[in-house]
Amino acid sequence: MRFIQxxxxxxxLQNAIDAALHGxxxxxxxxxxxxxxxxxxxxxxxxxxxxxxxxxxxxKMKPRDIAADVLGRLDVSDIAEMPxxxxxxxxxxxxxxxxxxxxxxxxxxxxxxxxxSARETGKFVVxxxxxxxxxxxxxxxxxSTIIGDAIVRLLRFKGHQVVTDNHIGDWxxxxxxxxxxxxxxxxxxxxxxxxxxxxxxxxxxxxxxAKSDASVEDLARSxxxxxxxxxxxxxxxxxxxxxxxxxxxxxIYALLGIxxxxxxxxxxxxxxxxxxxxxxxxxxxxxxxxxxxxxFSDGKAEPKDDPFLINRDGQWTDFPAIIRKRDGAATYATxxxxxxxxxxxxWAPDEVIYVVDARQQGHFRxxxxxxxxxxxxxxxxxxxxxFGTILGDDGKPLKTRSGxxxxxxxxxxxxxxxxxxxxxxxxxxxxxQTAQNIARAVGIGAxxxxxxxxxxxxxxxxxxxxMLATQGNAAPYLQIAYTRVRSIFRKAQSEGIEMENAxxxxxxxxxxxxxxxxxxxxxAIDAALxxxxPNALCDYLYELAGSFAAFYRDCPVTQAGAEVRNSRLxxxxxxxxxxxxxxxxxxxxTLEQM
RNA sequence: GUGCCUGUAGCUCAGCUGGAUAGAGCGUCUGACUACGGAUCAGAAGGUCGGAGGUUCGAAUCCUUCCAGGCACACCA
Numbered sequence: 001m002r003f004i005q006x007x008x009x010x011x012x013l014q015n016a017i018d019a020a021l022h023g024x025x026x027x028x029x030x031x032x033x034x035x036x037x038x039x040x041x042x043x044x045x046x047x048x049x050x051x052x053x054x055x056x057x058x059x060k061m062k063p064r065d066i067a068a069d070v071l072g073r074l075d076v077s078d079i080a081e082m083p084x085x086x087x088x089x090x091x092x093x094x095x096x097x098x099x100x101x102x103x104x105x106x107x108x109x110x111x112x113x114x115x116x117s118a119r120e121t122g123k124f125v126v127x128x129x130x131x132x133x134x135x136x137x138x139x140x141x142x143x144s145t146i147i148g149d150a151i152v153r154l155l156r157f158k159g160h161q162v163v164t165d166n167h168i169g170d171w172x173x174x175x176x177x178x179x180x181x182x183x184x185x186x187x188x189x190x191x192x193x194x195x196x197x198x199x200x201x202x203x204x205x206x207x208x209x210a211k212s213d214a215s216v217e218d219l220a221r222s223x224x225x226x227x228x229x230x231x232x233x234x235x236x237x238x239x240x241x242x243x244x245x246x247x248x249x250x251x252i253y254a255l256l257g258i259x260x261x262x263x264x265x266x267x268x269x270x271x272x273x274x275x276x277x278x279x280x281x282x283x284x285x286x287x288x289x290x291x292x293x294x295x296f297s298d299g300k301a302e303p304k305d306d307p308f309l310i311n312r313d314g315q316w317t318d319f320p321a322i323i324r325k326r327d328g329a330a331t332y333a334t335x336x337x338x339x340x341x342x343x344x345x346x347w348a349p350d351e352v353i354y355v356v357d358a359r360q361q362g363h364f365r366x367x368x369x370x371x372x373x374x375x376x377x378x379x380x381x382x383x384x385x386x387f388g389t390i391l392g393d394d395g396k397p398l399k400t401r402s403g404x405x406x407x408x409x410x411x412x413x414x415x416x417x418x419x420x421x422x423x424x425x426x427x428x429x430x431x432x433q434t435a436q437n438i439a440r441a442v443g444i445g446a447x448x449x450x451x452x453x454x455x456x457x458x459x460x461x462x463x464x465x466x467m468l469a470t471q472g473n474a475a476p477y478l479q480i481a482y483t484r485v486r487s488i489f490r491k492a493q494s495e496g497i498e499m500e501n502a503x504x505x506x507x508x509x510x511x512x513x514x515x516x517x518x519x520x521x522x523x524a525i526d527a528a529l530x531x532x533x534p535n536a537l538c539d540y541l542y543e544l545a546g547s548f549a550a551f552y553r554d555c556p557v558t559q560a561g562a563e564v565r566n567s568r569l570x571x572x573x574x575x576x577x578x579x580x581x582x583x584x585x586x587x588x589x590t591l592e593q594m
Numbered sequence: 595g596u597g598c599c600u601g602u603a604g605c606u607c608a609g610c611u612g613g614a615u616a617g618a619g620c621g622u623c624u625g626a627c628u629a630c631g632g633a634u635c636a637g638a639a640g641g642u643c644g645g646a647g648g649u650u651c652g653a654a655u656c657c658u659u660c661c662a663g664g665c666a667c668a669c670c671a
Contacts, residue, residue, distance in 0.1 A: 032611045040614070050613055053651080063651085087614050088651070132671085172671065266671085292669050304597070310667060311596035318668080325669040332671045359665055361598065388599075389664080426633050454607070457599070459664070461606065465620090470633045472619035473607085477633085484631055491630045530611090539608065542618085549635065558630045572630095594633080 007103045007114025008522045009095055010036055012079050013047055020073040021051075028058035036093075038523070045092040046516060047080070052089040063089030097506050100515050104504045107518070108574050113581060115522045117159030125163045125343050126152050128355035129258075132169035133245040133265070134178055134199040137252055138405035139398050139462075140357070143387045146451045146587065148355035149258045150534040151385065153585045154525060163261050163347050167339065168249075170242055170265035173329075176224030177206040180216065182237050195244040228270070248409075255412055256444060257587055269338035273330040276338050277323050285373050286323055294320035295370050307365035321366040336367045337374070344380055351381040353532070358386035358457075385532045388459035390451075398462050412444060418464055419443035422476075423594065441589040442468070442476055449475035452586050453538035473542045475588055478579065481545035482590040484552065485576040492558050492569060502566030504574070510550040514571065517547040521578050525585070534586060541582045548575050 014036045026034065034051035052070065056063035067089040076083070080093040107114035128148025131137045148164075155162050181202030190198040210217040227234040242265075253259065277293055280286040286295045296318055297308035303316040310319035323334040343352055354364060364384040371382075392398040400406055420439035423430070430438065450467035453474075454460045470476045492499065506512045517540075524540030527533075557568040580590045 030611080035611085037613090044614075048613085053613075057651085090614070169671065174671090290669085294668070312667085313595060316596090320668060322669045327669080329669085331669065335671090357665095358599065360671090362666055363671090386599085395663090422633080455609095458607085459600075463606075466606065469620080474619085477619095480631080480633055484634085486631095488630050495630095535608080539618090546618095552630080553635060556630070593631090 007107050007110075007519055008116070009079055009099070009103070009519060010038070010047060010523050013049070013076060013093055016074055016076045016079070017049055017051070017070070019075075020070050024055070026055055026058065029054045038520075039092065044086065044090070045080075045083075045094040047093040047095070049083075049091040049093070050089075052091065056089065067091055095516060095519075097512060100512070100519060101504055101506055103519050104506075104515055104571070104574060108501055108504070108570055108577075112157075113521060113574075113578055114519075115157070115525060121159045121161065122350035123161040123163075123347060124155055124351050124353060125165055125347055125349045126155070126353045126355065127165050127167050127339075128152075128353075129260075130167045130169060130356070131245075131249055134174070134196070134203060134241050135245075136196050136200065136405075137248065137408040139390055139408065139411060140405065141408055142411075142447070143390065143451055143456070144355045144357070145256065145258065146448050147385065147387060147456055147532075147534060148353075149256070150448075150452055150586050151353065151355065151529075151532050153587060154529055154534070154537070157525065157585055158529065163343075163349070164259070165343070166249075166260040166263040168245075168263055168265035170245075171267040171270055171335075173220070173224055174203060175227060175238060175241075176220035176222075177210065178203050178241060179223040179227065179234055179237050180220050181206040182241075191244075196248050199241060199244070252408055252412070255440075256448075257589075264339075264342070266332075266335050269335050269342065270330075272338045272341075273334050276341070277330065277334060280323065280337075280374060283374070285370065289320065291326040292322050293324035294322045295366070295373070296320045298373065307362065307369050321370055333363065333367055333370070336363075337371060340367070340371050340380075340382075341375075344375075344378060349380060351383060353383045353385055355385045355387075358388060360384075361386055383532070385456070387456040391459050391461050393461070393463075395461070412447065414464075415443035415447045415468075416440055417443075418468055419446065419476075422468060422470075427594075438591055438594045441591055442479060442594065445475040445479060445583070445588040448586060448588055449478070449538065452534040453542075455535050456533060473538065475583075478541055478545050478583060479588075479590060479594060481548055482576060482579045482583070483592065483594050485548065485572050485579070486592050488557050488569070488572050495558060497558065497565070497569075499569060499573075500566065501573075502563075502570045504570050505563075505567045506571075507564070508551075508555050510547070510554040511568070511571065514544075514547040514551040514575065517544050518571075518574055518578055521582065524582070537582060537585060541579065544575070544578060544582070 017034070017036060021034070033054040036047050036049050039045050039048045052063045052067035056066050059066070064085055067085045071083060071085065071091065074083070076093065079099045080095050083091045083093050086092050103114060126148055129141060129145040131141050152162050152164055178199060185202060185205060187198060190201070206216060206220060210220060223234060227238055277286070280295070281288075281293060286293050289296070295308065297306050303309050303311070308319055308321065309316045311317070321333045322331050323337070324330055340352065343349060356364070361384060364382075368382040390398045398406055416439045419442040420435060423435055423438050423442065446467040450460075450462075466472075467474055468476055470480055489499065504515070506515050520540065524537050527536035551571075555568060557565060557572060560568060583590055
């Protein structure tokens, strides 16, 4: 028995099509071309099936004949009007209002708004955010953090098991320099008032000295070695640095409303690395080369698809993944392999998702391929959910005027203060605390939505005006749409109208259109998860707000007669819940008033 | 040089598992304020989908090639 989603017209129609195709030989046709799709144009109805065309090619028949044949065996009478055969052989479906009313009435009595869990739920580990210790979080971290969090929320909503792991950069050669600085130049007062700033100052200071003085470089290296061998004093400094950094992360994550299940930093895997390299050597996955240990091509893939080959001057040459440097230290490829090993052992996930910058694509291709060579029997899948860069007005990666990375805390503070200015300008009646709270939800929501509403593959231009706009595809517009719905209920209440879950009965065209859009919530969530593209859900919510605006214009609610009024109140309540739930899946808050 | 990503309206972006007339927002122009939130809504103008070939009944979408921009290219993460 196929999985049927009650409120999902698309999946129900698909089901009917599949049944009608039973017995038809479509082996020569790609299955995805036989899918029901949303109509490309409202004049063609709500959904369309174009499968007759590819099928006709494979079976050497006329498309319209196939469409007619399918139509003859098709029973969609519960869902849609009898479809028409249009154009070359398209089947166009118009959803019946009776089906829609049923679906909406079920949705309003369902905590999940009619969105069913995934057919097969799985276990996922999602790796995102990954800030570095002793450094301020900056713009470079927002996309990973925000997109990663949204993906996690979406997966969980669909019933999947998810472990979130923040792979913090808390190890590496930079620590030697911080320790050198900590011992010689620590300013306790500074550390107390601005710990991150002080730690960053120490690193920069020593880094600068090391450039001109080789002995400083050597000192840093020996401090690193001491730390790694468990020197008590250095370990204490390192722990202090880590704790102070974690306080910063916690503050920012609290502001963003993001939580992690675990935060196993790079240091967690450190003890495992030497043996891991030996194991890969012993198993023949890696070999020695020029004093280092590295993984080379196994020659099984096409050169251009082989992550361990690179073309240089017309020649395909080795591009190995170094897992032990000449000086004996491991690299981040080694750590990433150890991380995958640990995740497999600890959680046995179906898929590990890395939400990381597109620039690291080459690295991840190597790590994933190396892991497969190491443990070929494992079926764990890997996804690198990559994303582009945030650009400034000049079209170059966003920086401050002095060329520094924009600090995340400062960016979020500015978002809130800009939001506060807008809130107080539009409505000065709020007390301080209320205004601050609205500004927080609006400012943070704007930053998140700006990131999520864009196709993650592309770079995007950072614009305060665009993200804080009360019109267009921006968070404040959607938050306002929510408050406008809620204000209907305030109005109703003030007029003593009783609210109840009345049966929804759709009359006006814009009322039906709103209902249809609500019924597509489930489709939007699925679309957002296909390639991990939250912008699909953003587009849906924006269209929902638009549908509501049309309804709001055409259909009086509180002034209507009791029966129509109650139905419309129920439709409004459902709209609000979908907006709130949908924005919630993006990690964005809604407000009763703003 | 090789690989990956990107090129769609004046600007910012959707659409890219091929489907019937390419969509939004901003900006421009024109309307709707005795208002269930005008922090809003409606309408108009605006495109040889970077160029050229090809596959197909059908291409913004797939293939080839060229042009432009970004990124990455062993012992930093």
